[in-house]
Amino acid sequence: MPAALLDTNILLYAISSAPDEADKRLTARSLLSGSDWGLSFQVLQEFYVNATRGATPAMSHELAEAAIRQFLLRPLAINDAALMLNALGIRQRYPLPFWEAAIIAAALALGASVVYSEGLTHDQDYGGVHVVNPFLTLP
Numbered sequence: 001m002p003a004a005l006l007d008t009n010i011l012l013y014a015i016s017s018a019p020d021e022a023d024k025r026l027t028a029r030s031l032l033s034g035s036d037w038g039l040s041f042q043v044l045q046e047f048y049v050n051a052t053r054g055a056t057p058a059m060s061h062e063l064a065e066a067a068i069r070q071f072l073l074r075p076l077a078i079n080d081a082a083l084m085l086n087a088l089g090i091r092q093r094y095p096l097p098f099w100e101a102a103i104i105a106a107a108l109a110l111g112a113s114v115v116y117s118e119g120l121t122h123d124q125d126y127g128g129v130h131v132v133n134p135f136l137t138l139p
Contacts, residue, residue: 002038002075005107006031007117008046010134011039011071015051015058023138031116031134038075040106042099044068077106094126104129 013028051059091101107129122133
């Protein structure tokens with residue numbers, strides 16, 4: 001059981017070459033260098049789409065696939081009926097868009113008590129899952 005689930009933005013900042021994202025890149029890579037984290041299939045799908053899209057994608061298909069193959073070695077929340085139903089319940093209980101509720105449901109499925117995310121509300125607790133924005137203290 002990992003302590004944390006990493007949201008898609010952590011993975012994307014880790015591969016960013018944008019000069020204005022240098023501090024976020026270092027923070028994201030620091031999180032990835034730890035060992036007590038997992039992912040969800042949703043996060044991997046979003047990572048692939050965002051890392052490879054556009055006229056100047058951050059990664060080729062081959063590099064993105066290689067990264068995903070490495071990420072698949074981590075604890076992984078599977079998108080199944082139970083996760084879907086739990087996400088729907090979380091969506092109804094909290095003022096969250098469905099995709100964010102699915103991230104919380106994935107953390108619960110993994111047994112993770114923390115979600116590292118820039119997109120969810122920092123310091124919010126969702127039924128035992130605490131959201132941490134690791135980029136808030138950066139310059």
